[in-house]
Amino acid sequence: MKKETRTIVYDDELGIEAYRLEGIVQPFPNHFHEYYVIGLIESGERFLSCRNQDYRLKPGDMVLFHPGDNHACRQAGEAPLDYRAFNIPKEVMLRLAGEVTGVHKLPGFSVNVFVNEEAACYLRPLHEMVMTGSGEFGKEENLLFLILLLIRHYGQPFEECIPDCPDEVEKACAFMQRHFAEPISLDRLCSFSGLSKSTLLRAFTKYIGITPYRYLETVRIGEAKKLLESGVPPVETAIQTGFSDQSHFTNYFSSFIGLTPGAYREIFLKSKITDARAKGGAHEE
Numbered sequence: 353m354k355k356e357t358r359t360i361v362y363d364d365e366l367g368i369e370a371y372r373l374e375g376i377v378q379p380f381p382n383h384f385h386e387y388y389v390i391g392l393i394e395s396g397e398r399f400l401s402c403r404n405q406d407y408r409l410k411p412g413d414m415v416l417f418h419p420g421d422n423h424a425c426r427q428a429g430e431a432p433l434d435y436r437a438f439n440i441p442k443e444v445m446l447r448l449a450g451e452v453t454g455v456h457k458l459p460g461f462s463v464n465v466f467v468n469e470e471a472a473c474y475l476r477p478l479h480e481m482v483m484t485g486s487g488e489f490g491k492e493e494n495l496l497f498l499i500l501l502l503i504r505h506y507g508q509p510f511e512e513c514i515p516d517c518p519d520e521v522e523k524a525c526a527f528m529q530r531h532f533a534e535p536i537s538l539d540r541l542c543s544f545s546g547l548s549k550s551t552l553l554r555a556f557t558k559y560i561g562i563t564p565y566r567y568l569e570t571v572r573i574g575e576a577k578k579l580l581e582s583g584v585p586p587v588e589t590a591i592q593t594g595f596s597d598q599s600h601f602t603n604y605f606s607s608f609i610g611l612t613p614g615a616y617r618e619i620f621l622k623s624k625i626t627d628a629r630a631k632g633g634a635h636e637e
Contacts, residue, residue: 391437490565
């Protein structure tokens with residue numbers, strides 16, 4: 353049986369706590385928290401009781417508990433629980449809700465258990481970034497998009513209109529193109545573009561088709577390709593293109609290009625050697 357592990361990381365920048373439970377078979381008695389909990393079942397099944405409702409949690413299910421929601425769970429089936437989640441204090445949720453809705457009010461949600469692949473796609477990378485101590489603004493971007501989605505689908509209705517502000521979005525793009533090698537925060541990007549975080553994220557995604565952080569990573573990867581093609585080592589390339597560390601750079605480059613930075617650089621080094629030999633042979637003739 354898989355060994356039980358419990359990992360908890362507090363993120364000072366976001367003010368939230370990420371935790372991961374793996375190989376868990378123990379039951380959890382009826383209890384409640386003083387903070388919001390947003391979680392995702394990766395594997396295993398559990399019987400959950402929450403606010404007098406009974407559920408059977410399966411892989412892919414997400415849970416959402418308000419402060420004070422009493423809940424209990426126990427093992428269902430043989431597979432142990434693999435679960436990742438966030439604990440979000442009320443004061444942080446109040447700020448996040450204000451950012452995405454413009455209303456300074458704690459949100460209430462209509463569900464405790466749900467399936468939403470889009471929400472899971474925000475939660476997983478956010479969780480990994482917190483766990484690894486990332487300082488990139490993609491972390492805050494994912495958190496805001498996650499809260500926005502949850503409120504939109506399961507919370508109180510709010511204005512859905514996305515302002516049409518292409519000039520401000522273009523300014524944000526230009527800023528990232530000029531400063532891609534520097535640490536860029538969402539606050540800095542918003543200050544330059546003149547938009548709030550929520551408006552920038554939604555308008556940017558609507559106008560450009562990808563999020564600001566994905567745009568920044570695309571610019572960085574494009575510049576990294578040029579450096580690697582010219583023979584710059586991957587470590588130096590990562591530094592010159594603004595990636596926080598070598599592993600971060602390697603992971604992003606591989607996901608974008610399908611090759612590691614070293615393998616990509618090697619292709620061009622071999623090409624240059626082949627060209628040099630060909631020229632040398634032609635000269636001898």
